[in-house]
Amino acid sequence: MNMLADFSELAPAYDAGRRGYPDPVVDMVAQEVRRKVRKKQLVLDLGAGTGIAFGELKRRGVPMIGCDISYPMVSSPLAYSRMGRRAVVGAAASLPFASEVFTSGVSFGAFHWFSDRGSCTEIGRVVARGGCFCVVHKTYEDDLSHAVSSLFERYTGALSGKSDYNPVGALASCGFGPIKVANFPCQETYSIEELVAYYRSVSRWRLVKSCDREPFLYELCELAHRERTGSLVVRDLDISIVVAAKPK
Numbered sequence: 001m002n003m004l005a006d007f008s009e010l011a012p013a014y015d016a017g018r019r020g021y022p023d024p025v026v027d028m029v030a031q032e033v034r035r036k037v038r039k040k041q042l043v044l045d046l047g048a049g050t051g052i053a054f055g056e057l058k059r060r061g062v063p064m065i066g067c068d069i070s071y072p073m074v075s076s077p078l079a080y081s082r083m084g085r086r087a088v089v090g091a092a093a094s095l096p097f098a099s100e101v102f103t104s105g106v107s108f109g110a111f112h113w114f115s116d117r118g119s120c121t122e123i124g125r126v127v128a129r130g131g132c133f134c135v136v137h138k139t140y141e142d143d144l145s146h147a148v149s150s151l152f153e154r155y156t157g158a159l160s161g162k163s164d165y166n167p168v169g170a171l172a173s174c175g176f177g178p179i180k181v182a183n184f185p186c187q188e189t190y191s192i193e194e195l196v197a198y199y200r201s202v203s204r205w206r207l208v209k210s211c212d213r214e215p216f217l218y219e220l221c222e223l224a225h226r227e228r229t230g231s232l233v234v235r236d237l238d239i240s241i242v243v244a245a246k247p248k
């Protein structure tokens, strides 16, 4: 596994720092998967993490099962309150489920970690014919996010690893189609403390050496102070939704 994809150490920070998804985004995904739900069949949330999207879909009546490679993520206190026992540990490349057992699947903020051919083939195996797989991905596009990305690069030497991310190509090459894409430009508002909590929950935070963490956070706060309006920082982001049908 790509070591950056291992969120285990980040589970407590994840609960503290991460946001959910806007209602129109979750509504669209719920509508896509619900129209495919057949009696007694469940929807897979792959890379479920602490169950943020799982909880939002469950509230909309979608019958969910979560799966994640990290035990600490799916067993954090918030994860348990959202998913209870409906979460299992498993890797996308070898899913612990029978073929075509799920009516559909979703992946929120996680597919970039397992969009390789082997994992997409597995996803195609466990989703039933006539179902779909929905991928939701946030891309922060504001000046602050770009500046913090450079900060991470300077402190860790690691580039943001998503430059070749292509969910449509990955799913199409494993037999999914037709595939539709929708984009939701939106904003999130953070206090400086919330922004620090957010960046302490991202995978690259683990690459910042312990001795560098204090100066890193100092520079992060300086950047945030420069970008804030009043006491808040407004971040522009684009949320993409890819809905890939599995042919009948």
Ligand SMILES: C[S@@+](CC[C@H](N)C(=O)[O-])C[C@H]1O[C@@H](n2cnc3c(N)ncnc32)[C@H](O)[C@@H]1O
Binding pocket: 005, 006, 007, 008, 018, 046, 047, 048, 049, 050, 051, 052, 053, 067, 068, 069, 070, 073, 090, 091, 092, 093, 107, 108, 109, 110, 113, 114
């Ligand atoms: C950024 S979190 C997203 C969690 C959640 N879906 C959300 O929206 O908050 C990415 C999750 O993908 C999981 N993950 C990474 N690689 C994985 C893999 N190969 N198989 C299953 N889960 C994986 C990580 O453990 C982590 O919990």
